[in-house]
Amino acid sequence: MTPRFQHRIETALPLQSNDGVLEIKGWASQEGANLPPEIKIVSDRGEISAIHRCARPDVDAAFGIADAGKLWGFTLRGKLPAGAHLLRLVAAEGGTDRWQTLQRFTAVVFSRGLQASIEFPVDLTLRESVRIQGWAAHPDASIRAVELHYGTRRVPCEFGLSRLDVPQFLPEAPDAGKSGFVSVKNAPAGRSVVRVIAIDAHGGRHVARTNRYAEINRDEENPAGLNLPAQPARLPPARRTSPADPFSPPHSPAKPLRVLFVLYGDFTSNSAIHVAALANAMIALGHACIVAVPEHAETLSYHRGARFRAVVFDAVPSDGRIFPDGNPPDVIHAWTTRENVRRFCEPLRQVTGAKLVVHLEDHELRILELNLNRSRHELLELEAAALEQLVPPTLSHPQRSREFLASADGVTVITEKLRDLVPAGPPIHLFWPAADPGAFFPRPVPRDLRAALGFGDDHTVLFYHGNVHAANRAEIHELYQAVDELNARGAKTTLIRTGRDFCPISNDTAKTDGRQVLFLGQIEQHAHLGALLALADFFVQPGEADAFNDYRFPSKLPEFFAIGRPVILPRTNLGNSLRHGEDAYVLERADATAIAAAIRTLRADPLLRERLGTGAAAFAAKRFSWQRSAEGLLSFYGQMTSLPISPRLTHA
Amino acid sequence: MPEPRDESADPLSLLQKQLILSQVQILELEDVRDELQATIAARAKVLTELQTVADGALRETAAAKDAETIARTALHSAREDAERLRSTLERLQQAADVSARRLREMEADLAATQRAVTEKAGRIETLDAELKGMKASRSWRWMAPLRSLERLFR
Numbered sequence: 001m002t003p004r005f006q007h008r009i010e011t012a013l014p015l016q017s018n019d020g021v022l023e024i025k026g027w028a029s030q031e032g033a034n035l036p037p038e039i040k041i042v043s044d045r046g047e048i049s050a051i052h053r054c055a056r057p058d059v060d061a062a063f064g065i066a067d068a069g070k071l072w073g074f075t076l077r078g079k080l081p082a083g084a085h086l087l088r089l090v091a092a093e094g095g096t097d098r099w100q101t102l103q104r105f106t107a108v109v110f111s112r113g114l115q116a117s118i119e120f121p122v123d124l125t126l127r128e129s130v131r132i133q134g135w136a137a138h139p140d141a142s143i144r145a146v147e148l149h150y151g152t153r154r155v156p157c158e159f160g161l162s163r164l165d166v167p168q169f170l171p172e173a174p175d176a177g178k179s180g181f182v183s184v185k186n187a188p189a190g191r192s193v194v195r196v197i198a199i200d201a202h203g204g205r206h207v208a209r210t211n212r213y214a215e216i217n218r219d220e221e222n223p224a225g226l227n228l229p230a231q232p233a234r235l236p237p238a239r240r241t242s243p244a245d246p247f248s249p250p251h252s253p254a255k256p257l258r259v260l261f262v263l264y265g266d267f268t269s270n271s272a273i274h275v276a277a278l279a280n281a282m283i284a285l286g287h288a289c290i291v292a293v294p295e296h297a298e299t300l301s302y303h304r305g306a307r308f309r310a311v312v313f314d315a316v317p318s319d320g321r322i323f324p325d326g327n328p329p330d331v332i333h334a335w336t337t338r339e340n341v342r343r344f345c346e347p348l349r350q351v352t353g354a355k356l357v358v359h360l361e362d363h364e365l366r367i368l369e370l371n372l373n374r375s376r377h378e379l380l381e382l383e384a385a386a387l388e389q390l391v392p393p394t395l396s397h398p399q400r401s402r403e404f405l406a407s408a409d410g411v412t413v414i415t416e417k418l419r420d421l422v423p424a425g426p427p428i429h430l431f432w433p434a435a436d437p438g439a440f441f442p443r444p445v446p447r448d449l450r451a452a453l454g455f456g457d458d459h460t461v462l463f464y465h466g467n468v469h470a471a472n473r474a475e476i477h478e479l480y481q482a483v484d485e486l487n488a489r490g491a492k493t494t495l496i497r498t499g500r501d502f503c504p505i506s507n508d509t510a511k512t513d514g515r516q517v518l519f520l521g522q523i524e525q526h527a528h529l530g531a532l533l534a535l536a537d538f539f540v541q542p543g544e545a546d547a548f549n550d551y552r553f554p555s556k557l558p559e560f561f562a563i564g565r566p567v568i569l570p571r572t573n574l575g576n577s578l579r580h581g582e583d584a585y586v587l588e589r590a591d592a593t594a595i596a597a598a599i600r601t602l603r604a605d606p607l608l609r610e611r612l613g614t615g616a617a618a619f620a621a622k623r624f625s626w627q628r629s630a631e632g633l634l635s636f637y638g639q640m641t642s643l644p645i646s647p648r649l650t651h652a
Numbered sequence: 653m654p655e656p657r658d659e660s661a662d663p664l665s666l667l668q669k670q671l672i673l674s675q676v677q678i679l680e681l682e683d684v685r686d687e688l689q690a691t692i693a694a695r696a697k698v699l700t701e702l703q704t705v706a707d708g709a710l711r712e713t714a715a716a717k718d719a720e721t722i723a724r725t726a727l728h729s730a731r732e733d734a735e736r737l738r739s740t741l742e743r744l745q746q747a748a749d750v751s752a753r754r755l756r757e758m759e760a761d762l763a764a765t766q767r768a769v770t771e772k773a774g775r776i777e778t779l780d781a782e783l784k785g786m787k788a789s790r791s792w793r794w795m796a797p798l799r800s801l802e803r804l805f806r
Binding site: 013014015016086101103104105106108234235237238304449452453454494496516518519520523524525528531532535 | 699700
């Protein structure tokens, strides 16, 4: 008669092991039998039969077993090779070999990875430049070479020395018997945790952290000794950890909108920073957003954590149905009147019937003048065909841009003055840009890194992160000249710059020797700029009130203010809304002389510096918020989308 | 794209730039590390979920096999019962056939008996009529005293 068993596995399933050892606890009994059954675990790659038994009075009680105290409980423990296993818990009546499967289950065994140990020197802190000895073995791989890593040091080792002890506790390792190593030279000076790096026969790298810490200050190349800092100087973390998503939506919107933003450049542009922030905020508020760019959609990687999808113009079908629900956009937000944007948006609007909103962030005509080096009068006097040839896709056409604006269902502007450039008709909405609160927030100066860079307390560090193009090259040149002037007068000053130069800052190439400018180029992740900005003492936005600056809002200003440093800027655009000496240091004209004078004043007045730093952070907290800007913009969209579709448009 | 231009070839400036850029690289590597940790955690979670699904499927398979065994046993038992019932039915059918045949025979006998009875009844009726006729005849009436004397001397 076939025996009948009862059992329960009490180890939580699914079963996983990080070190190759599996342990399974439970109980098993046999109906009508006084003795516990034989138990083991079987897989196609081995058995686990090592068992520890124990009494289970709860099982006695549950089954009304009068003869209590039998060893129904079991703990099975054993090793299996790395991989996924299909296991069977099997039982047999005592003394028989008729195994029955009680339960099938899976187990995943992760390799223990490289096992290694340093045995000489014996101290946990290695202070002497001597040969380092130990062993290294991998349970699943054959090792070809071993190195020791600590800090920037890479120390090759002779590997394959005989070890009779390692096979005792690592029998599965192919090289256990020849796992000894010794460094080929005395350990060089360096400071950090010591790691063993093993290269296997297939070129794979395996890392094992040891319990040794290298603090070697002296070696053959540095007999006098090196002063190695306990902790390396570091930039602060790029982002602060925040327990809550800053854009947590309070509820789902009553009417979710589908918004298509259309950029004139790729995602490395300053405009993309604004669009990305707005799109992320709108998505967090429950709406759908897609951003279209002329090309290079892969530059979206510049905005790690972007919640929206990026598409190139050519990939948008003519019916505009690009949203996940198969619908076209409700709103097309054209980012400026640049020709490539206009040519993309107009037919799409015709077909989809979407509301068109055009964004102005600059005096487009002024930018056209500066780039083409012609006045607007000269441009307007040209024949239409000639003008057509002259205006590139990445700039605005003087006439078509105006028509584009006039035809819009709404216009957004970034400064009040831009309202002057909007033809009568469409409603206008003003919003200010902001800074990513996760990356741009009040940060202390990383003094140790500043010291490592050679910037003492008497050294002024400025930081400017922005591209240089025809429209602003003269201003940046003023900033450079301010740095030159300060250094010439003995006030040590360095300007750290990032970004791209689309044109030379000055034609005076001779005056570069000794210039204290560190140009880092484009930083791949915009979010990393916050940590870099922390190096600065002050921020400077050069320029003056003119046809270019009056109509713009430099996108780096909210980021300057958010870091909590004194900001020096001219009385134009944002400068018109700031209190001098409280929110910022406002100059009538931020040219080289004025900038240098302002920096000297701030250097001499620590109380003013502190007040302006605090004031800058407070102004940022109060006035710059992507969430508020997005909410305002959504409300503006909502007003438009509740209106009937313009009779000027025809549907496809 | 224009390449960044160093404003100064001063070795210190170059070193400073490299130090800052290496710090930026550390930030990038930290980002990659964080992404990898998140990816690893997500994949570990998926692995656990897959295992849970697999274990569940194994339990269902085992339960299905048990159910199949029970069903097979029940089917076998039912087939045996059915066989028994079939045999019983066959026997009963045979008995019924015999009974039917016997019934038909009895019915035939009955019919024959009925026919005989009918015939006999007819004969009785005839005889009865003859007897009545005979008893109604004058010779019978006239011989009645002689039958009485005969009965007296019998």
